[in-house]
Amino acid sequence: MECDACRSKLLEYLDGDLTGPAQGELEAHLTQCPGCREELQGIQDTLSLIARMPAPEPPEAFWQQYLRELRQKVAAPSWPARLQQWLAGFTRRPIPALAVGIALVLVVFLTWNTLTVQPPAPPVASLDLTEQLALSQDLDLLQEMDLLESLELLEDWDVIESRDIPDRQRAA
Amino acid sequence: MKEADLALIARLRQGDQSAFDTLVRQHQKALFRLAYRMTRNADDAKDISQEAFLRAYRGLEAFDGRSSLSTWLYRITVNLCLSHLKQHRAAGEGAMPENYADPSARPLEDLQERERLRALSEAVAALPPQQQATLLLRVHHGLPYREIAEIMESPEGTVRVNYFHAVAKLRTQLKDLRDDV
Ligand SMILES: [Zn+2]
Numbered sequence: 088m089e090c091d092a093c094r095s096k097l098l099e100y101l102d103g104d105l106t107g108p109a110q111g112e113l114e115a116h117l118t119q120c121p122g123c124r125e126e127l128q129g130i131q132d133t134l135s136l137i138a139r140m141p142a143p144e145p146p147e148a149f150w151q152q153y154l155r156e157l158r159q160k161v162a163a164p165s166w167p168a169r170l171q172q173w174l175a176g177f178t179r180r181p182i183p184a185l186a187v188g189i190a191l192v193l194v195v196f197l198t199w200n201t202l203t204v205q206p207p208a209p210p211v212a213s214l215d216l217t218e219q220l221a222l223s224q225d226l227d228l229l230q231e232m233d234l235l236e237s238l239e240l241l242e243d244w245d246v247i248e249s250r251d252i253p254d255r256q257r258a259a
Numbered sequence: 260m261k262e263a264d265l266a267l268i269a270r271l272r273q274g275d276q277s278a279f280d281t282l283v284r285q286h287q288k289a290l291f292r293l294a295y296r297m298t299r300n301a302d303d304a305k306d307i308s309q310e311a312f313l314r315a316y317r318g319l320e321a322f323d324g325r326s327s328l329s330t331w332l333y334r335i336t337v338n339l340c341l342s343h344l345k346q347h348r349a350a351g352e353g354a355m356p357e358n359y360a361d362p363s364a365r366p367l368e369d370l371q372e373r374e375r376l377r378a379l380s381e382a383v384a385a386l387p388p389q390q391q392a393t394l395l396l397r398v399h400h401g402l403p404y405r406e407i408a409e410i411m412e413s414p415e416g417t418v419r420v421n422y423f424h425a426v427a428k429l430r431t432q433l434k435d436l437r438d439d440v
Contacts, residue, residue: 098423133430136379137398142292143301154283157309161279161316 088116093123097130264328271319283312286329289400290336296395297340298347299384307343311336326409333400333410337392344388375433382432389413390425397422 093116099105100113117124145153270278290311295304314335315322322331383391389411396407404422408415 098426129434130426130430133426133433134398136375136433137383137394137426137429140296140376140380140383140399142295142399145291145301150284150287153287153305153309154280157283157312158276158279160309160313 088112090116090120090123093117093120094126097123097127101127101130101134260324260327265324267328268319268322268324271316279316282315282328286312286332289329290332293333293336293392293395293400294340296383296399297337297388297391298343299380303343307339308336310339314339330406330409333396333402334412337396337410340392341388375436378436379429379433382429386425386428390421390428393418393421394425394429 093113096105096109096113100110105113117127267278267282271282287308290308291304294307294311295301298304298307311332315328315332326334383394386394393407393411396402396410397404402410404415404418407422408418411418413421
């Protein structure tokens, strides 16, 4: 057996994957070739060093906190669940639902307007509309908006939120 | 799949909170260590392993039970690690290993061993991510090629080749290091 052939089989040999004549041939070569023996030793050292690569051993308190956080994440409703809850709220609370309904119609209208009318309607127009909408604030609208925004169904919610923009601009 | 896995999955599907706790307790250390060794960052390892549990839990309905729970969790974790590495390597961030405190580790024998481990850690981090994951699953998690193939969703032959290449590369780099000293 040549050294190259021997060395290409050393890992398989260490894995115990070489059997029968192949194993015998390799072992015979190893007994008479110091170079390949050294290579075998080198691979064994490498593997044992890899096995010694440290990793943290967090204390029990870490794992308790870890599990607590995970339970919270699991309990936090996922996307579809949030949507379901929101839709359920729609039927349970008709008044805020009405406000949200109006908002939806407005958004669809505004989106349609923006897409079809050139140039797009200035944001000022939407401010007026949303001023009116603001009257129904007491109807949980703001809470619903948070949900709606994350739905990403209606990117144009920004338009309605734009009531805040002048403040931000002032700040900037 | 193992009986215990089947029973645990049944309980999870019924929304049993304690079953989720059991799942986490059983696999948290393995997933955390794998993610730590891949990302070399304890915070990332925590986030990634928690995300893996969350995805497993939410994807429970889709779990077909062809692989074991452990294989499935490893697969999710490896995929999260691979995309994490892709993002961070693309951003040109060379992950620097943290100074971790490992209370269970015996004090390193000497400076040379410490130096070799540091060099090894760099060399492992520089491996192609697929080879890196394969190496870690094989050496640290002691998994057979067949299971690593399931985790990596690659043929067993590819897994063996990845493993051999990784070890050969590290062996050469450590040899060069010793020759330099
Ligand atoms: Zn030889």
